[in-house]
Structures are given as C-alpha cells and as structure tokens.
Amino acid sequence: MTDQSQPSTTRRGFIKTGLATGGAIAVGGAAQGATPDPLITEIQPWAQGLGDGVDAVPYGLPIEYESDIVRRNVPWLTADVISSINFTPIHGLDGTITPQGCAFERHHSGAIELRKEDYRLMINGLVDTPLVFTYEDLERFPRENHVYFLECAANTGMEWAGAQLNGAQFTHGMIHNMEYSGVPLRLLLEEAGIQPEGKWIYVEGADASSNGRSIPLEKAMDDVLVAFKANGEALRKEHGYPVRLCVPGWEGNMWIKWLRRIEVTDQAIESREETSKYTDTLADGISRKWTWVMDAKSVVTSPSPQSPIKHGPGPLVITGLAWSGRGPIDHVDVSIDGGKNWQTARLAQPGQPMAISRFYLDIDWDGSEMLLQSRAVDATGYVQPTKTQLRDVRGLNSIYHNNCIQTWWVKPNGEAENVEVS
Amino acid sequence: MSKCRNLWISTALAATLVAGPAMAEKLGLGRPALPEEIAAWNVDVAPDGTGLPVGSGSVEDGEMLFSENCAVCHGEFAEGVDNWPKLAGGDGTLDHEDPLKTVGSYWPHLSTVFDYVHRSMPFGGAQTLSPDETYAIVAYILFSNYIVEDDFVLSNENFLDVTMPNADGFIVDDRDETELPLFTQPACMSDCKDSVEITMRAAVLDVTPDVIGEDEVQAAAEISAAAEAQETAPIAMPDPKLVAAGEKVFRQCASCHQIGDGAKHRVGPVLTGVVGRKVGQAQGFKYSPSVEKAAQDGMIWDHDTLDAYLESPRSVIPKGRMSFQGLRSADDREAVIAYLRTFN
Numbered sequence: 001m002t003d004q005s006q007p008s009t010t011r012r013g014f015i016k017t018g019l020a021t022g023g024a025i026a027v028g029g030a031a032q033g034a035t036p037d038p039l040i041t042e043i044q045p046w047a048q049g050l051g052d053g054v055d056a057v058p059y060g061l062p063i064e065y066e067s068d069i070v071r072r073n074v075p076w077l078t079a080d081v082i083s084s085i086n087f088t089p090i091h092g093l094d095g096t097i098t099p100q101g102c103a104f105e106r107h108h109s110g111a112i113e114l115r116k117e118d119y120r121l122m123i124n125g126l127v128d129t130p131l132v133f134t135y136e137d138l139e140r141f142p143r144e145n146h147v148y149f150l151e152c153a154a155n156t157g158m159e160w161a162g163a164q165l166n167g168a169q170f171t172h173g174m175i176h177n178m179e180y181s182g183v184p185l186r187l188l189l190e191e192a193g194i195q196p197e198g199k200w201i202y203v204e205g206a207d208a209s210s211n212g213r214s215i216p217l218e219k220a221m222d223d224v225l226v227a228f229k230a231n232g233e234a235l236r237k238e239h240g241y242p243v244r245l246c247v248p249g250w251e252g253n254m255w256i257k258w259l260r261r262i263e264v265t266d267q268a269i270e271s272r273e274e275t276s277k278y279t280d281t282l283a284d285g286i287s288r289k290w291t292w293v294m295d296a297k298s299v300v301t302s303p304s305p306q307s308p309i310k311h312g313p314g315p316l317v318i319t320g321l322a323w324s325g326r327g328p329i330d331h332v333d334v335s336i337d338g339g340k341n342w343q344t345a346r347l348a349q350p351g352q353p354m355a356i357s358r359f360y361l362d363i364d365w366d367g368s369e370m371l372l373q374s375r376a377v378d379a380t381g382y383v384q385p386t387k388t389q390l391r392d393v394r395g396l397n398s399i400y401h402n403n404c405i406q407t408w409w410v411k412p413n414g415e416a417e418n419v420e421v422s
Numbered sequence: 423m424s425k426c427r428n429l430w431i432s433t434a435l436a437a438t439l440v441a442g443p444a445m446a447e448k449l450g451l452g453r454p455a456l457p458e459e460i461a462a463w464n465v466d467v468a469p470d471g472t473g474l475p476v477g478s479g480s481v482e483d484g485e486m487l488f489s490e491n492c493a494v495c496h497g498e499f500a501e502g503v504d505n506w507p508k509l510a511g512g513d514g515t516l517d518h519e520d521p522l523k524t525v526g527s528y529w530p531h532l533s534t535v536f537d538y539v540h541r542s543m544p545f546g547g548a549q550t551l552s553p554d555e556t557y558a559i560v561a562y563i564l565f566s567n568y569i570v571e572d573d574f575v576l577s578n579e580n581f582l583d584v585t586m587p588n589a590d591g592f593i594v595d596d597r598d599e600t601e602l603p604l605f606t607q608p609a610c611m612s613d614c615k616d617s618v619e620i621t622m623r624a625a626v627l628d629v630t631p632d633v634i635g636e637d638e639v640q641a642a643a644e645i646s647a648a649a650e651a652q653e654t655a656p657i658a659m660p661d662p663k664l665v666a667a668g669e670k671v672f673r674q675c676a677s678c679h680q681i682g683d684g685a686k687h688r689v690g691p692v693l694t695g696v697v698g699r700k701v702g703q704a705q706g707f708k709y710s711p712s713v714e715k716a717a718q719d720g721m722i723w724d725h726d727t728l729d730a731y732l733e734s735p736r737s738v739i740p741k742g743r744m745s746f747q748g749l750r751s752a753d754d755r756e757a758v759i760a761y762l763r764t765f766n
Contacts, residue, residue, distance in 0.1 A: 132459065208542055287592050
C-alpha cells in the first residue's frame with residue numbers, strides 16, 4: 001500500500017500550468033504572512049470571558065458553524081416530503097460512523113412516534129407458538145453489537161442516465177453506517193419455534209406504509225439483527241424508534257423501521273416494495289427481482305463538488321468511503337486521471353464485513369486539473385465497475401443498485417464537478 | 423402434525439441453518455399471541471391468494487370509491503397527478519427508454535395491489551377501506567388498465583383468474599451468473615486506457631438544489647419576527663412582511679392550489695377569498711363528501727379553523743381528500759393565513 005505518492009508521470013505535462021494557476025489562488029490560510037496574526041497577538045473574547053455552563057444544552061447539537069453539514073432533500077425527486085428521501089452529508093463527515101442526526105431518512109408514510117410502552121412485536125405464521133414481545137422482553141435476550149452500513153438501493157440511481165447531481169451528498173448520500181445494539185433475530189424465531197414448512201419471513205413496520213418485505217429464512221437465521229440502539233443511544237424517531245431490523249449487506253428498504261411483525265411463511269409475499277419497487281428492469285424489458293445484496297462501491301467524499309480544495313497546490317488529503325454487501329473491503333484504488341492509472345489508497349482501519357471503510361490518499365497536488373475516481377475491491381475479489389460496464393449488462397433503464405465508479409472533475413481553482421468520462 | 427413433532431423438526435432445521443453451537447434453550451420470554459391479535463395484524467396477501475379476505479366489489483362501485491379516496495393523487499383515471507404514481511398505462515414500454523411502470527404494465531401479481539391498497543392506502547388514511555371497498559377499487563384499477571370490462575366484479579372467488587400482463591416479466595437476481603464473472607477480473611493499475619474525455623457534466627444539467635444560503639436563514643427569521651409582531655399587535659390588514667413570508671410558505675400549497683387572478687382549480691380548489699368564507703364554496707370544484715358535510719354543518723374558514731386545518735387537515739375534516747401533512751410551525755401557518763387574507 002502507498003501512504004504517499006507523487007503525481008503520476010502522465011500529469012507532468014500539466015505541472016507548469018498547474019503551478020501558475022495554483023499560485024494565483026494560494027489563499028489566506030495561516031501563518032506565512034509578514035504581519036502578525038491578530039488571532040494570536042490580540043486577546044480574543046473566547047480566551048477572556050466564559051463559555052456555557054454544563055446545563056446549557058442537555059442534549060447537544062453540532063456547533064452553529066457546522067450548520068451546513070445537514071441532511072438535504074432533492075425536492076423534485078418525489079411528490080411530497082412524507083414518502084420521500086433525503087441525503088447524508090457525506091462530503092462533510094470523516095471517520096466511518098454516521099451520526100444519527102444527519103443520517104439520511106427514507107420514509108414511506110412519514111416518521112412516526114411510537115412509545116416503547118406502546119411497542120409490540122408479533123411473531124406469527126409457520127411457528128409452533130405465535131408470540132408477542134414487549135420492548136422490555138426484547139431487552140432480556142442476549143445482545144450483540146455490530147457496525148453495519150445501510151445503503152438505499154436507489155443510492156446513485158439518479159446518475160444512471162448520466163452525471164446529474166453536483167455533490168457527493170446527492171449522488172452517494174443515501175447511506176449511513178452505525179453501530180447497532182440488539183438481539184439476533186434467530187433467537188426470537190427460535191423462541192417461537194420455526195415449523196419445517198417455513199422458508200421465508202415477512203417483516204413489516206408499524207407505520208401506515210408497513211413497508212413489508214420478504215427475507216429468506218436462511219438470511220434471517222444468519223446475521224439479521226433486531227436493533228434498538230444505534231451509536232450507543234436509542235434509535236432516533238426517523239431511524240425506527242424504538243426497534244428496527246438490520247439486514248447486513250442487503251438493500252436498505254429491507255431494514256424495517258418500527259418493526260412490529262415477523263411472519264414465517266412458505267413463500268415470498270411479493271409486496272409492493274419487492275415487485276413494483278426495488279426491482280431492476282433490463283434492456284429487454286425483463287426485470288430482476290430479489291436483488292438484495294449491495295455490490296461493492298466507493299466514492300471520494302473530498303475533494304468533491306461540495307468540498308472543494310481551498311488551499312491551492314501542495315499537500316492534499318483525498319478521502320472517501322467504500323463498502324460491500326458481500327463482506328469486508330479489501331482495498332481501494334484511486335485515480336486522478338480519469339481511470340488511466342490507479343494507486344492504492346490507505347484504509348484507516350482494516351475492512352469489516354458489511355461496514356463502511358474510510359480511505360485516504362495523501363498526495364502533493366500540483367494544482368492541475370484532476371479527474372478523480374475511486375474503485376473499491378472487496379474480499380471476494382469483486383472490483384467496482386465503471387458505469388459503462390454496468391450499462392453493458394443492465395441497459396439504460398435501471399434505477400437501483402448503481403455502484404459505478406464516480407468521477408469528480410477537480411479544476412485548477414480547486415472546485416469540483418460531477419462528470420462522466422469516456 | 424402435533425406441536426411436539428413440529429418442535430422437534432424445527433430444532434433439526436434450525437441446527438442445519440445455523441453454523442456452530444446447537445440451538446439455544448428457549449428463554450420463555452414473550453407471551454402467546456391471541457387469535458384476535460393475529461387476525462388484526464396478519465393481513466398480508468400472498469401471490470397464491472393466501473390471506474385474501476372474503477368479499478367482492480365491482481368496477482362500478484370502484485369508480486366512485488377511487489374518485490373519493492384515490493383520485494386526488496392518482497387522477498380520476500388512475501393517470502397520476504403531478505409526481506404521484508400513475509396506476510394505469512405504460513403498456514409495452516418496459517423495453518423502451520423511460521418505461522412507464524404501472525399496475526397494468528409492470529406489477530406481476532394482483533395480490534400486491536389488494537395487499538397494498540387494503541393495508542396502506544389511502545395515503546394518510548391507511549386501513550380505512552373495508553375488504554369489499556378494496557375489491558372494488560382494485561377492480562377499477564384493473565378496468566383503468568383495460569384488463570377487465572366495466573361490468574366486472576372482483577371477489578376472493580375469482581381473484582386468481584385475473585392474469586396480470588407482466589406476470590412473466592421477472593427473473594430472480596442473476597448477478598452471480600451475469601455480473602460476478604465480469605467484475606471479479608483483476609483490476610488494471612496503469613495505462614488502462616489511451617485517452618479520457620469528459621462526456622457529460624452535471625453543472626450543465628443544473629438540477630442540484632442550491633446550498634443553504636443566508637437567504638433562507640434570513641427568511642425564516644423574518645417569518646418568525648413578523649408573526650410575533652402580528653400576534654402582539656393585531657391589525658386590520660396583515661403585516662406586509664408576514665404576507666411576504668406567507669407567499670413563500672404557500673409554495674408548499676401551490677402544487678395543488680392556485681390563488682388570485684386567473685387561478686384555476688387543480689387537485690385542490692382555487693383559494694381566492696377563502697378566509698372567513700363558509701367551507702366548500704369554490705365554484706365548480708367537486709368537493710369530497712366530508713367537505714360537503716362540513717359545509718352543511720356550517721363550518722367557516724375563520725382564523726382558528728384555518729389554523730387547525732393547516733396544522734392537521736384530517737383532524738378538522740376527517741376523511742377529507744387533502745393529503746397534506748400539515749404545517750407544523752405556528753409561524754408558518756400565521757404567515758400563510760395572512761397571505762390568503764390578501765386575496766379577500
């Protein structure tokens with residue numbers, strides 16, 4: 001792995017112009033002026049007076065200076081904001097854990113308010129004893145902690161036909177990565193006793209949409225988690241308080257929020273969410289169904305259109321996220337020339353199964369334009385494809401499961417734009 | 423099969439599915455679900471008809487029910503309003519550019535239509551349709567897709583006789599066969615292509631929402647300040663600042679309602695002159711039975727009624743057709759009422 005690298009030889013021809021342009025925009029920054037910095041030489045109010053007391057904010061929000069790092073909506077995408085989606089500000093985050101307060105939301109009938117006291121979970125269908133659990137019952141089962149990513153199958157869906165939305169938040173923000181605490185679904189199913197005819201489970205939420213989905217029993221008994229905490233705290237309302245399902249590596253629509261019922265069945269129910277939606281129409285008009293696994297994918301979060309380079313040429317941290325529904329990320333390659341040449345980035349931590357990895361590539365930017373790409377490779381050897389490769393297989397009418405390589409055109413002034421390249 | 427035997431078999435099954443230790447002992451948590459409880463929640467319908475309630479409904483009844491319950495979003499002929507889903511049409515478009523996916527052109531199972539309408543529709547009034555009403559609405563959706571004739575009556579008896587046009591249009595995920603061999607080749611690291619050209623730019627399309635600007639922050643502050651002033655000093659005509667703020671809030675209403683000169687009825691009625699007037703009085707608009715009833719009861723769109731209605735439409739007019747989530751902010755409601763008043 002490469003910790004640091006120089007611009008590749010193919011870029012050398014641009015160095016001269018790059019430097020010339022770059023020199024013009026080398027801005028303000030810190031510390032190299034001839035005049036003393038008043039932030040240092042003058043006593044600042046925060047260094048003299050007093051800050052807030054301990055009870056000023058019983059449960060804190062980010063400081064006001066970070067008010068742009070929030071979930072954003074794309075109003076033209078959906079008919080209204082109730083059955084809709086917004087986007088995680090991945091361009092402004094670092095590390096791998098997504099704070100719940102800015103993790104994207106997708107509701108089909110709005111985010112409901114359901115008290116723990118009013119919470120009931122039913123297991124019925126092909127079981128020996130249909131059961132009802134209260135929230136307190138769930139807390140008495142042996143518990144596990146896991147970090148998992150949740151990606152909406154429609155993430156990057158608007159980019160299928162071409163470069164469309166100008167920001168990593170909008171192109172790749174239907175994703176979050178949290179540490180969940182909860183009970184393996186297997187334990188609950190075993191408590192009810194699965195009958196031999198049982199091959200599937202049908203899971204639904206307590207909200208008006210119910211958002212029912214069918215999951216093969218094999219997956220249900222493997223790693224599906226019934227979670228009630230995320231990142232250490234109770235699930236936020238918008239993430240399914242008090243209880244949601246985690247279906248590691250599989251499309252987010254199956255992670256039922258406000259989970260209220262698990263039915264063991266001998267067949268898939270083929271609900272609205274698994275027939276009319278979350279199916280993938282190929283060029284010949286035939287559609288794939290049950291496309292549950294999220295393919296390996298990555299994106300550079302900075303620099304990117306919402307996170308331009310402001311410091312001019314010199315040391316530059318290129319960073320981004322990578323994930324795979326088939327297991328851990330093995331490594332991530334980064335290209336600054338639109339995919340001609342690649343260098344392997346540094347993972348902040350070794351990849352974990354079905355969890356996001358953070359990658360860094362530390363370069364000495366020469367100030368010339370870059371066509372910045374990242375390419376994830378997971379532990380199964382799956383290599384994130386280009387959009388052309390995907391279109392060759394799937395045609396032009398897909399919406400979901402677009403895991404193509406993303407390109408940011410970084411200009412000499414440090415601004416970046418979402419583009420497609422040949 | 424006896425329960426004992428089932429338990430034994432399920433233990434064996436679970437053991438085969440779960441690698442590692444044998445099945446844990448039961449903890450004895452939870453309680454048995456009662457039949458009434460299961461009946462209340464276990465309403466899903468499978469493709470083979472499992473779960474269908476006894477009942478029936480005609481296209482004729484369905485047309486009326488659809489108009490009352492569904493048309494506000496899906497259109498009188500299931501053709502869809504604005505961005506809301508189209509339920510009819512699209513026949514033969516699946517292998518074309520931008521296929522139109524509707525119940526008729528795309529949905530493989532009729533069970534899904536019944537299940538979804540019965541469980542989750544109408545939007546904002548889920549689980550208010552009886553089985554018979556649901557059969558009727560599903561029959562009308564079939565009729566609007568030319569799948570059945572206008573004298574058709576759908577029931578649990580003939581449900582499986584209906585053939586959905588795209589029933590054979592789906593295959594199970596085949597990425598393991600069609601994509602994995604292609605995408606697990608060793609990755610190229612250098613000189614992977616001769617040239618790179620930019621072929622498309624997002625900035626040219628320009629559909630990205632603007633960054634949150636100071637304008638929006640300032641606008642919100644202005645709404646708040648103006649609303650406060652209005653409350654503390656009621657005056658005959660609303661504060662111009664409040665009106666301006668209300669005009670912005672009204673954008674949320676404007677997809678369904680027009681107001682002022684040249685306004686026409688859209689999904690919702692024209693709102694010119696609505697403040698202080700009796701409910702349901704816009705000429706030429708076909709109101710829901712609920713609004714008609716409110717009008718008969720003498721409901722007036724005075725300030726407090728409008729405020730309550732804008733906060734939560736269906737708590738003021740139950741079963742009304744306005745599928746709007748409501749304005750949570752009292753300041754926003756104050757502002758938009760002020761804006762509406764200027765058209766009196």
